[in-house]
Amino acid sequence: xxxxxxxxxxxxxxxxxxxxxxxxxxxxxxxxxxxxxxxxxxxxxxxxxxxxxxxxxxxxxxxxxxxxxxxxxxxxxxxxxxxxxxxxxxxxxxxxxxxxxxxxxxxxxxxxxxxxxxxxxxxxxxxxxxxxxxxxxxxxxxxxxxxxxxxxxxxxxxxxxxxxxxxxxxxxxxxxxxxxxxxxxxxxxxxxxxxxxxxxxxxxxxxxxxxxxxxxxxxxxxxxxxxxxxxxxxxxxxxxxxxxxxxxxxxxxxxxxxxxxxxxxxxxxxxxxxxxxxxxxxxxxxxxxxxxxxxxxxxxxxxxxxxxxxxxxxxxxxxxxxxxxxxxxxxxxxxxxxxxxxxxxxxxxxxxxxxxxxxxxxxxxxxxxxxxxxxxxxxxxxxxxxxxxxxxxxxxxxxxxxxxxxxx
Amino acid sequence: xxxxxxxxxxxxxxxxxxxxxxxxxxxxxxxxxxxxxxxxxxxxxxxxxxxxxxxxxxxxxxxxxxxxxxxxxxxxxxxxxxxxxxxxxxxxxxxxxxxxxxxxxxxxxxxxxxxxxxxxxxxxxxxxxxxxxxxxxxxxxxxxxxxxxxxxxxxxxxxxxxxxxxxxxxxxxxxxxxxxxxxxxxxxxxxxxxxxxxxxxxxxxxxxxxxxxxxxxxxxxxxxxxxxxxxxxxxxxxxxxxxxxxxxxxxxxxxxxxxxxxxxxxxxxxxxxxxxxxxxxxxxxxxxxxxxxxxxxxxxxxxxxxxxxxxxxxxxxxxxxxxxxxxxxxxxxxxxxxxxxxxxxxxxxxxxxxxxxxxxxxxxxxxxxxxxxxxxxxxxxxxxxxxxxxxxxxxxxxxxxxxxxxxx
Numbered sequence: 001x002x003x004x005x006x007x008x009x010x011x012x013x014x015x016x017x018x019x020x021x022x023x024x025x026x027x028x029x030x031x032x033x034x035x036x037x038x039x040x041x042x043x044x045x046x047x048x049x050x051x052x053x054x055x056x057x058x059x060x061x062x063x064x065x066x067x068x069x070x071x072x073x074x075x076x077x078x079x080x081x082x083x084x085x086x087x088x089x090x091x092x093x094x095x096x097x098x099x100x101x102x103x104x105x106x107x108x109x110x111x112x113x114x115x116x117x118x119x120x121x122x123x124x125x126x127x128x129x130x131x132x133x134x135x136x137x138x139x140x141x142x143x144x145x146x147x148x149x150x151x152x153x154x155x156x157x158x159x160x161x162x163x164x165x166x167x168x169x170x171x172x173x174x175x176x177x178x179x180x181x182x183x184x185x186x187x188x189x190x191x192x193x194x195x196x197x198x199x200x201x202x203x204x205x206x207x208x209x210x211x212x213x214x215x216x217x218x219x220x221x222x223x224x225x226x227x228x229x230x231x232x233x234x235x236x237x238x239x240x241x242x243x244x245x246x247x248x249x250x251x252x253x254x255x256x257x258x259x260x261x262x263x264x265x266x267x268x269x270x271x272x273x274x275x276x277x278x279x280x281x282x283x284x285x286x287x288x289x290x291x292x293x294x295x296x297x298x299x300x301x302x303x304x305x306x307x308x309x310x311x312x313x314x315x316x317x318x319x320x321x322x323x324x325x326x327x328x329x330x331x332x333x334x335x336x337x338x339x340x341x342x343x344x345x346x347x348x349x350x351x352x353x354x355x356x357x358x359x360x361x362x363x364x365x366x367x368x369x370x371x372x373x374x375x376x377x378x379x380x381x382x383x384x385x386x387x388x389x390x391x392x393x394x395x396x397x398x399x400x401x402x403x404x405x406x407x408x
Numbered sequence: 409x410x411x412x413x414x415x416x417x418x419x420x421x422x423x424x425x426x427x428x429x430x431x432x433x434x435x436x437x438x439x440x441x442x443x444x445x446x447x448x449x450x451x452x453x454x455x456x457x458x459x460x461x462x463x464x465x466x467x468x469x470x471x472x473x474x475x476x477x478x479x480x481x482x483x484x485x486x487x488x489x490x491x492x493x494x495x496x497x498x499x500x501x502x503x504x505x506x507x508x509x510x511x512x513x514x515x516x517x518x519x520x521x522x523x524x525x526x527x528x529x530x531x532x533x534x535x536x537x538x539x540x541x542x543x544x545x546x547x548x549x550x551x552x553x554x555x556x557x558x559x560x561x562x563x564x565x566x567x568x569x570x571x572x573x574x575x576x577x578x579x580x581x582x583x584x585x586x587x588x589x590x591x592x593x594x595x596x597x598x599x600x601x602x603x604x605x606x607x608x609x610x611x612x613x614x615x616x617x618x619x620x621x622x623x624x625x626x627x628x629x630x631x632x633x634x635x636x637x638x639x640x641x642x643x644x645x646x647x648x649x650x651x652x653x654x655x656x657x658x659x660x661x662x663x664x665x666x667x668x669x670x671x672x673x674x675x676x677x678x679x680x681x682x683x684x685x686x687x688x689x690x691x692x693x694x695x696x697x698x699x700x701x702x703x704x705x706x707x708x709x710x711x712x713x714x715x716x717x718x719x720x721x722x723x724x725x726x727x728x729x730x731x732x733x734x735x736x737x738x739x740x741x742x743x744x745x746x747x748x749x750x751x752x753x754x755x756x757x758x759x760x761x762x763x764x765x766x767x768x769x770x771x772x773x774x775x776x777x778x779x780x781x782x783x784x785x786x787x788x789x790x791x792x793x794x795x796x797x798x799x800x801x802x803x804x805x806x807x808x809x810x811x812x813x814x815x816x
Contacts (some may be wrong), residue, residue, distance in 0.1 A: 017465050051487070057425050058494045065497045072490035075483050079459070082480035086466045089473045097479050101509075102554055123554075136550050145529075146510055 001130060004395035005035035008042075008160035010176035013234035014080050020087045023234065024064060026175070027095060027133060036128040038167065040160040041084055041137045051076055059317065066111035070140075074100065077137035077156070084385050085135045086269055095133040098124070100140035100148070105159065107141035107149045113290050114141055114149035116158065116380045119166035128167075136163060139363060146381025153315070154215035161218035172222060172229050174214055179233035180240030180355030181206055182214055183405035184258040189395050192404040195256060196292060203229075203243040204258050205382040208294075209260030209346040219243060226284040255349040255403040257359065259398050262343045262389050264311040265295070266374065267324055271334035272306040282327040291316040295344070295377045295386060309375060311344065313385065342374065343392035346384035348400055352378050358403075365402040369394050409535060412577040413443035416450075416546065416568035418584035421642035422488050423453030428495045431642065434583070435541060436501060442537040446575065449492055450569040451484025458705040459484055459643035469726065474519035478548075478558045478605070482508065485564070491586040493543045503541040506532070508556070510550030513567065515549035515557045521698050522549055522557035527574035536575075544571060555755055561723070562623035569626035573633035580630060580637050582622055587641035588648030589621055590665040591813035596801050599814040603664060605650050610652040610664050610758055611637075617754040618669030620752065627651060663757040663766065663811040669803050670751045670797050673703070674782065675732055679742035682712040690716065690735040697731060699724040699725045701793060703785045717783060719752065719794065742764055750782065751800035754792040761788050766811075773810040777802050 007030065009023050023039070032036045032049050042048075051072055055062035062069050081097035088095035104120030124134055138156025141149050151158050157174055164172035181203065184192040198206065200223035205217040212230055222243065232240030272278060280297060288292055296310040312320045321338070328336045345366075352358055362383055366373060371394065375386035387395055400406070415438065417431050431447070438445050451457075459480055463470035469506055470477050489505035496503035512528030532542055536720060547563025549557050559566050565582055572580035589611070592600040606614065607633035615624040621639055630637050630651065640648030680686060694701055704718040720728045729746070736744045769792055774781060779802065783794035795803055807816065 017462070022465075054425070054487075054491060055494060058491065059498050060426075062494065065494050068490045068493045068503075068505055071507075072487060072494070075486045075490070078483045078486065079462075079480060082476045082483070083462060085464065085476045086463060086473050086480070088472065090467050090478065095476075097476055099479075099556075101607065148507075 001035055002036040004038065004128065004167045005037045006031050006040065006160050006164040006167070006169045006172045008040040008156055008172070008174045009234055010156065011042040011045050011048065012043050012177040013175055014084065017083075017087070020084050023084060024087045024091055026234065026407055027088065028091065031088060031133065033227070035170075038124065038128070038134040038136060038169070040136050040163060041077060041080045042138050042156040044080045044083075047079065049074060054365065063112050067147060070111045071148050074137070074140040075375065077139055080319045081135045081137045088133055088135070093133055094131060095135055096127050096210070098134055098136040099157070100137050101142035101146070103136045103163070105162065106143035107143055107151070109143040109145070109147070109149065111149055112288050113152040114143070114150055116141060116162045121166050124163075124167065132215065140341045145241035154218075156216040157218035158221070161221040161227070161229065164227045165221050168225075169227060172227055174218070174229060174231050175234035175257065177233060177235065178213055178231075179236050179238065180231050181211055181257065182398045183256070184352065184396055188260075188393050189258070189369045189400045192400065193312055193406055196239070197242045197244065198256065199350055200243060200245060202348055202379045205346070205348045206257055206259055209259040209344065209348060209382060209384065210263070211257070211259050237364060254351055254355055255347050255405065257348050258396050258399045258403070258405065259348060260343055260345045260392050262392055262401065263314045264342060264344060265314055265317050266309065266311050266339040266342045266386060267320070268309040268334045268337040269324065269331075270307050270337070272308060272331050274304040274306055275331065278306070278331045281331065282308065282324065285323050285327055286312070286320060289319055291320050291323070295375050295384065297375055307359050311342070314340070341389045342386050343389045343395070344384050344386050344398065345392060345395045346382050347403065348382045350381055352383060359383055361402055362399060366395055369398050371395050410442055410444040412446065412571040412575045413438050414443070414446045414448065414568050414575070414577045415562055416448040416579045416580070416582045418564070419450040419456065420585040421451050421480065421583055422449050422492060425462040425491075425495070428492050431492060432495045432499055434642065435496065439501065439541065443578075444533065444535070446542040446544060446571055446577070447492065448564055449485060449488045449801045450543050450546050450564040452488045453490075454486040454716065455487065456481060456690065468747050472521050475555060478519045479556050481558050481678055482545070482548040482556045485547055488543045489543045494543055496543070501541055502539055502803060504535050504541055504566065506542055506544040508545050508567070509550035509554070511544045511571070513549035513570065515559070517551040517553070517555070517557065518698050519557055521560040522551070524549060524559070524570045527570055529574050529789070534569075562626075565623040565626035566629070569629040569635070569637065569771055573629050576633075577635060580635055582626070582639050583635060583642035585641060585643065586621055586637050586639075587644055587646065589619055591664070592804055592808045593668065596668075596804050597666075597808045600808065601814055602760065604647070606649045606664065607758055608651060609789050610756055613756045614665055614667055617752065617790060617792065618671070619665070619667050662759055662763055663740060663755050663813065665756050666753065666804050666807045666811070666813065667756060668751055668753045668800050670754060670800060671722045672750060673722055673725050674717065674719050674747040674750045674794060676715060676717040676745040676747075677732065677736050677741045678715050678745060680714040680716060680739050682714055683739065684740045686714070687716055689739065690732065693731050693735055694720070694728060697727055699728050699731070703792065704781050705783055705785070719750070722748070722814065749797045750794050751797045751801060751803070752792050752794050753800060753803045753807065754790050755811065756790045758789055760791060761786065767791055769810055770807060773806045774803055779803055
């Protein structure tokens with residue numbers, strides 16, 4: 001059996017017949033290099049948006065009909081895989097398209113954000129052994145009842161990583177219109193530079209914190225199975241960013257990048273009488289609806305009175321609000337405060353926690369620009385501050401400069 | 409269990425959100441009348457054509473990559489079912505979409521023109537019992553390997569009829585932009601009138617002979633299971649044409665309609681030395697490629713020399729030609745003659761064979777208009793003549809008049 005290579009191409013990379021031929025160039029190159037190739041594709045260009053608009057003209061919140069929403073949204077990839085397989089066939093290569101269901105991607109039944117439970121690789125391995133290029137639909141799976149599910153935004157990267165893990169691929173290459181991770185978003189920081197290599201932990205934080213390059217779960221899966229991920233642009237020849245287990249970092253280069261997310265809402269449940277298990281109830285209900293919370297802070301502000309503050313993604317906001325409101329009423333909170341005008345700026349780097357001066361530098365850099373810090377959270381590899389959305393760009397630029405990242 | 413009603417809506421009937429609401433009106437009406445409803449839909453409007461054009465920009469003959477062709481073409485219906493289910497949900501009705509695979513429509517693996525082998529109705533019956541409206545994708549199925557197949561042009565009607573049979577429905581209603589069978593195509597014969605009822609045999613001949621209203625296999629399946637088919641327009645309230653086993657026909661009304669097909673090619677394999685089993689070989693190869701032949705005539709023109717003439721659909725022409733050419737070479741035929749400029753005009757009616765004067769009337773009507781007859785074939789319920797395509801309209805008008813069909 002040849003070594004298996006998984007390549008994932010995003011929507012822009014497959015947006016036209018011409019671009020599908022570009023993708024085929026890369027695939028055929030990998031075949032000629034001796035790999036058994038599994039290609040994972042997203043839907044073409046604007047297809048997903050067009051399908052969403054159709055759905056929205058029927059239901060103001062299409063996700064309220066979750067099962068049908070997933071059935072609909074999964075069709076975009078079903079089109080692109082057949083087209084790419086045809087392109088490869090037209091160029092004399094044996095290729096075969098697989099929907100998520102056909103590829104054996106078993107998920108739970110949490111429509112719109114399903115999790116992959118298992119991948120049954122028997123058919124895939126058979127076709128690879130027969131010398132066929134597999135073209136698999138990203139973003140989708142099938143639940144135990146045989147219904148179509150989708151994995152949520154960025155789900156095609158998860159598919160690619162999951163297939164690479166299940167097939168024990170030599171690596172997973174993720175191609176889109178960005179050519180890798182940068183020290184900061186180049187649109188805001190023109191002298192930001194590309195990072196050649198990241199550890200899984202660093203990449204995980206960067207994706208979580210808004211680098212928007214790939215999906216955290218794709219990195220998480222790859223970490224568990226120790227599969228290298230290569231991030232690159234399908235339009236360029238240069239190497240992008242490699243994500244792998246061990247990345248040598250010089251001591252003085254512990255800050256790898258500055259990121260910013262503006263797609264979150266800050267929720268404060270204020271003046272909650274102290275009672276055991278109260279936070280658990282609130283976050284339990286959110287978890288059941290598969291809504292991720294971040295930056296959780298609980299202040300015992302006065303005797304026996306708590307303030308609980310956290311952030312959720314704006315995409316989950318409409319679903320989260322009634323859950324939070326009803327939990328707040330149940331726990332007799334005085335009020336709930338929602339703040340949509342926030343940004344979370346973060347600095348990321350392995351072993352950041354070992355350098356306490358970094359935190360001081362970050363806070364003072366923000367202070368020098370009169371930027372007010374609303375929340376702080378930290379981990380082994382990152383330090384995040386929630387600030388006003390209007391200050392986001394200034395903050396990112398200031399932090400990129402103070403940590404001298406353009407000389408990484 | 410409530411009585412089950414199957415309704416099929418064509419592409420024009422589901423072409424826009426507004427039209428999907430019209431369809432929902434009809435579905436909801438049937439639900440309120442006490443039916444458990446299974447809706448079968450085609451792809452929206454021009455979707456199928458658009459997908460075909462995409463494929464054709466990759467492969468001049470997209471069907472040469474049959475498996476991928478089917479995977480691609482089946483996506484159109486996967487979109488329309490999810491949208492229609494959403495429309496029903498938006499109007500407070502529990503609805504659930506089913507792809508061909510999910511609906512248990514098992515077919516053989518003859519891509520682009522698969523045949524339904526079996527329908528596993530367990531899931532469908534469960535959801536019907538739960539009070540859900542089923543919205544099933546027409547035109548598609550799944551083979552034993554789990555790959556998507558399509559049933560060919562008009563396949564959604566076959567799906568509807570097959571589901572009606574498998575679920576033992578009270579009837580199968582087929583809605584499209586035509587409101588029923590007519591004594592002739594009203595575009596050519598303005599005083600053609602709609603036929604209220606047809607026997608299965610008559611309807612079969614009419615569909616085979618080019619009425620273009622529904623698919624012969626839909627009628628064939630319904631005949632086998634004695635399921636009534638109602639043909640009507642989704643844009644009108646009036647009744648269309650009912651197809652059922654016993655239709656009372658007065659003796660003098662044995663001609664029911666005049667039809668015309670211009671989508672066939674006449675193929676003549678000329679001067680074949682006589683040898684047993686020669687025709688079987690030719691037609692065996694065509695059958696293996698699932699190419700239907702019609703109007704087969706074999707003439708022993710001179711001692712030991714045969715001419716074999718038959719017609720195939722233009723859609724099958726490019727596939728049929730190499731098969732015929734190679735068979736002709738093998739059987740040492742002198743030449744093969746292909747004639748694309750033909751029309752097959754037919755008169756249809758139960759018991760037509762019992763009235764020999766009908767044939768005489770037909771031939772003399774054509775003769776009076778100087779129309780040359782190239783081939784003749786007949787059955788219990790039809791009489792067909794192949795003529796030049798240029799004469800088609802004149803022939804249909806003449807036959808409609810001579811058999812006085814506007815007073816049916």
